[in-house]
Amino acid sequence: MTDAVPxxxxxxxxxxxxxxxxxxxGTGPAVVVVHEMPGLHPGMTAFGQRLVDTGYRVYxxxxxxxxxxxxxxxxxxxxIGQVCVSREFxxxxxxxxxxxxxxxxxxxxxxxxxxSPAERFATLRRERGKNFEAIEIDSSPGNPYGxxxxxxxxxxxxLVDTPxxxxxxxxxxxxxxxxxxxxx
Numbered sequence: 001m002t003d004a005v006p007x008x009x010x011x012x013x014x015x016x017x018x019x020x021x022x023x024x025x026g027t028g029p030a031v032v033v034v035h036e037m038p039g040l041h042p043g044m045t046a047f048g049q050r051l052v053d054t055g056y057r058v059y060x061x062x063x064x065x066x067x068x069x070x071x072x073x074x075x076x077x078x079x080i081g082q083v084c085v086s087r088e089f090x091x092x093x094x095x096x097x098x099x100x101x102x103x104x105x106x107x108x109x110x111x112x113x114x115x116s117p118a119e120r121f122a123t124l125r126r127e128r129g130k131n132f133e134a135i136e137i138d139s140s141p142g143n144p145y146g147x148x149x150x151x152x153x154x155x156x157x158x159l160v161d162t163p164x165x166x167x168x169x170x171x172x173x174x175x176x177x178x179x180x181x182x183x184x
Contacts, residue, residue, distance in 0.1 A: 004068035005045045005060065007052070013061060021067060023060040026052035029182035032059045036115075036153070039065025043156030054175060056182070104131045106177045108154040108170050110139035115152050135173060137166045 004010070008023035023040070031051050035044045040062045051058045060067075105128055109116040124132045137154065139147040145166060151158045155174065159167045 004066070005040070005048075006068075007049060008045070008058075008060065021062045023048070023062065023067065024058065025049075026055070026057045028055040028057050029178075030059065031056045031178060031182070032061070034061065035063065039063070040067040041065070041156070042068065043153065043159070047155050047159075051178075056178070102131065104128075104133065104177075104181070106133045106135070106174065108135045108137075108174070110137050110147060110151040110154065110158070112139040112141075112149045113152050133177070135170045137170060 005023040008025040010021050010023050012019050013022045025048070033044065033048050033051070040060055044060065045068065048058045048060045105124060107121055107124060109121060121134050121136065125134065137147065138145070139149055139151045141149060147158065154167055154170050159171060161168055
């Protein structure tokens with residue numbers, strides 16, 4: 001167990017000459033949770049713990065930042081290249097290559113999120129058709145839930161864990177999506 005991510009063991013993973021810590025916990029089907037800014041922060045680890053508590057083996061790779069702590073501006077400056085790579089997590093070529101497998105993609109975004117533009121979802125809809133499920137949450141000015149225009153992290157920083165809230169509905173759909181595809 002580690003203090004940085006309570007309840008998770010830590011190991012390392014090396015790729016392209018760089019080592020990264022990977023936090024893991026749980027048993028059952030494997031789920032890899034890849035973070036964006038602000039890194040492997042408490043909201044991410046809480047989401048990982050939610051998955052563990054539901055019966056998954058969870059892997060939380062720490063790609064940048066200090067695990068368990070908010071991401072600082074100084075770390076952002078050093079890690080901007082890694083952030084850009086992480087933000088492009090949806091690799092359309094790989095998705096298309098696996099299309100024969102019946103691969104389904106579930107995407108979440110806030111409507112006014114410039115970091116996840118509507119065009120990205122339009123491309124996924126065009127390329128994946130019925131195998132792309134989109135959840136778009138209204139974050140326009142004056143939206144009924146008071147979601148801020150700059151909202152980005154549906155399942156962590158912006159999650160309002162209250163039944164009936166659209167972010168909670170998105171979380172519930174993610175959990176159901178995983179169960180549909182990973183549980184026997």
